Amino acid sequence: MHRREFFSQGAAWLTATAGLQLAGCQLKPALPEAADWQALQRSFQGQLLFPANALFSRFAKAANSRFDAIQPALIARPKLAADVQLVLAFARQFQLPLVGRCGGHNYAGYSCTPGILLDFALMDQIELQGETAWVGAGAKLGDLYFQLSQQGRSIPAGSCVGVGISGLTLGGGMGMADRKYGLTCDALLEAELVTVDGAVLRCSEQQNPELFWGLRGGGGGQFGLVTRLQFRTFPTAEVLSCHAYFQFEQALPVLNLWQHWSRQLPRELWSQAAFWWTEDQRKAPVLQIRVSSLGATKELQQQWATWLRRLPAQPFEQDVVLHDYAEYMLSDCAGLEMAQCKLPHQSEQARLRRVAMAGSSDFFRGAMPKAGLDALLDAVRQRQQQGHSGGILLTLMGGAIRDLAHDDTAFAHRAADFCAQYLVSRPVGTAEKELQQADLWMGQMRRTMAPWSTGGAYLNYTDPLLSNWPQAYYADHYPRLQRLKRQYDPGSVLQFSQSIKED
Ligand SMILES: Cc1cc2nc3c(=O)[nH]c(=O)nc-3n(C[C@H](O)[C@H](O)[C@H](O)COP(=O)(O)OP(=O)(O)OC[C@H]3O[C@@H](n4cnc5c(N)ncnc54)[C@H](O)[C@@H]3O)c2cc1C
Known part of the structure; x- marks a missing residue:
């Protein structure tokens, strides 16, 4: 980078950090000076992007557009562990906030910062x-x-x-x-x-x-x-993948059968039950049941045929596809x-494409009784009738997840049979008010399902409003x-x- 360019970019950074202080962040007065930036630039093997760089705003944004307003002051893209050491030392010296980013998918924007964004892309x-x-x-x-x-x-x-x-x-x-x-x-x-x-x-x-x-x-x-x-x-x-789609009126007996049937499936088979609905109040939510197998295609074919025979209601659509x-x-x-x-x-x-989204989760042990399924379906119906789009995905756990003991790793939900994900995914540009309303719905879902859930939540479906x-x-x-x-x-x-x- 030429000296003149560096200084103009450094100036932009200083403007950004001044804004930071005004915004009340905990920056201490000792801001880096041009010589400090130059020293960092000289030793850093990767790429340092300042706000004036043409690629800056592209790489600053994360997957969830709700956090676009959180612009970093600097994007550091390390090539080596030594680059990471340098940036950490720099952030510590000047007491600048720093976060790491890999895919940038954190639901709550935790890989966004007004300080230094350490983007591992390289x-x-x-x-x-x-x-x-x-x-x-x-x-x-x-x-x-x-x-x-x-x-x-x-x-x-x-x-x-x-x-x-x-x-x-x-x-x-x-x-x-x-x-x-x-x-x-x-x-x-x-x-x-x-x-x-x-x-x-x-x-x-x-x-x-x-x-x-x-x-x-x-x-x-x-x-x-x-x-x-x-x-x-x-x-x-090879992956054999089976899907069946059911009308909402048939959801209760189908979901009930699914949660009992899926829990006895062999570990080669994975399954998910999902409700999806749009904001169109005339279109009832649809229940989708998926089962896939990694190898074990014969096993899944047999299981799927038995399941379809036992069903109290037939799907309005289904397919079975063998994939590479x-x-x-x-x-x-x-x-x-x-x-x-x-x-x-x-x-x-x-x-x-990026989206604007909100999400939360629950875990369940064992099959839910009818009261729990009724509560879930009522919540889906209500939300859809209010004209809000959304999704609820119940994913089967078990199998090898339980091969490790509870204390073997920090992951705390091995004993669960199902993980529920509550999801609202909207186009970029959706009003924040609508998304905040979705955040509240997440909390409401967790409260609704509390009598049957474990009370746990999946950290990777980060919910910034979780109270405990x-x-x-x-x-x-x-x-x-x-x-x-x-x-x-x-x-x-x-x-x-x-x-x-x-x-
Ligand atoms: C569209 C979508 C699909 C998803 N599908 C699944 C799924 O199928 N299964 C599942 O389990 N989860 C899924 N998730 C959730 C996903 O696992 C989490 O959002 C996860 O944290 C994303 O990791 P990331 O690296 O993309 O995110 P980032 O936002 O980059 O990072 C997440 C957190 O890790 C930190 N971090 C990033 N890199 C490093 C590093 N090198 N060292 C230390 N800390 C670091 C960040 O600072 C942040 O706190 C999905 C999320 C989305 C949005």
């Missing part, structure tokens, strides 16, 4: 060594599925290609392979972490095991910045190059996570509204 290397994969902290799920499946391997992870491996793994990681191969964090063998004091630690069952425990479900941005992750992989197999593994996992990328199969903040060639979030996300693991926070981030350099508190 650290996205994926390398398969035998049956384990080393994955850079900036890799997105689409790239992982694409690259690993070319070598006949994969890892258990989520369904959306733009989600980042770091946030997903650190918070748990659910997906269609979890009943067979465990959560994403269960497949984690090692993580390289830069702590706030600049130490680069290897974390595994053997090295720094307590920290490793906390990284498997304790959440992103809590104890340091992860730079590399090593995973156990599994051999890919990569085609199934990358279905959002159909017709796109991988660089295009990204969200705008992830690639200059991106073609996927330490208990809901972490249950009895919270005190242990607090000890880790005190040990590895004393003074809470890394903080956001639901970051683990030291006391």
Whole structure:
């Protein structure tokens, strides 16, 4: 960068930070001077983007457009762990807020900051060594599925290609392979972490095991910045995918049968029941039942045929499709190059769209009694009749998720049979008032379902309005996570509204 350009960009940064102080953020007076920026720039191997840079506003935004107003003062895109050390030291020296970002999908905008955004996008290397994969902290799920499946391997992870491996793994990681191969964090063998004091630690069952425990479900941005992750992989197999769609009037007996039937399915089979509805009050919500199998196609064919025979009501539509593994996992990328199969903040060639969204979750143990199902259906009906769009997804858990004991990792919901996700996803530009109304609906859903739910919530479906979030996300693991926070981030350099508190 030329000196003149640097200074003009540095000036823009200073203007931004002055705005920050006015906005009441906790910046201390010692702002960096031009010489400090130059020193950082000289040693940093990756890319530093200041507000004047043409790419700045593209990379500043996260997946959820609700947080577009939170503009970072600087985007640092590290190439090496040493870059992360440098930026952490810089942030500490000048007491600037700092957050990490991988996929930028956090529901509550926790990878947005008015300070330094450490965007791991350039650290996205994926390398398969035998049956384990080393994955850079900036890799997105689409790239992982694409690259690993070319070598006949994969890892258990989520369904959306733009989600980042770091946030997903650190918070748990659910997906269609979890009943067979465990959560994403269960497949984690090692993580390289830069702590706030600049130490680069290897974390595994053997090295720094307590920290490793906390990284498997304790959440992103809590104890340091992860730079590399090593995973156990599994051999890919064909995916048989069955769908059936039911009218809303038939939902009660179908859902009831589904929750009993699905719990006895073999672990190769994954299933989800979902209600979707639009704001069009004339169109009743639809119940979708999905079952997929990773291999075991004969088993699923038999199970599906039995299930259809036992059904009290017939679906108005159904299909059974056999997919190649990569085609199934990358279905959002159909017709796109991988660089295009990204969200705008992830690639200059991106073609996927961002949304404005709100979400929350619940966990359930065992099948819900009729009163619980009635309450759920009433809530869906009411919301739809009020003219609001939305979705509720009940995802089957169990299988390999229970192969680890409750205390083996920080993820606190292994005993649950179902995870419910409450979701409102709207186009970019939707009025914040409407989205805040959706936030309130999430809380209302949790209260409605409280008599039957565990009270837990999935950290990766972050709900910024959860009242007792330490208990809901972490249950009895919270005190242990607090000890880790005190040990590895004393003074809470890394903080956001639901970051683990030291006391
Ligand atoms: C469209 C969509 C689909 C989803 N599908 C699934 C799914 O199928 N299964 C599932 O389990 N979840 C799913 N999720 C939830 C998802 O797991 C979480 O939102 C997750 O936190 C996203 O990770 P990210 O890296 O994309 O997000 P980010 O916003 O980049 O990061 C999330 C958190 O981790 C921190 N962080 C990021 N990188 C690092 C790092 N290198 N070191 C330390 N901390 C870091 C951030 O600061 C932030 O606090 C989905 C979310 C969305 C929006």
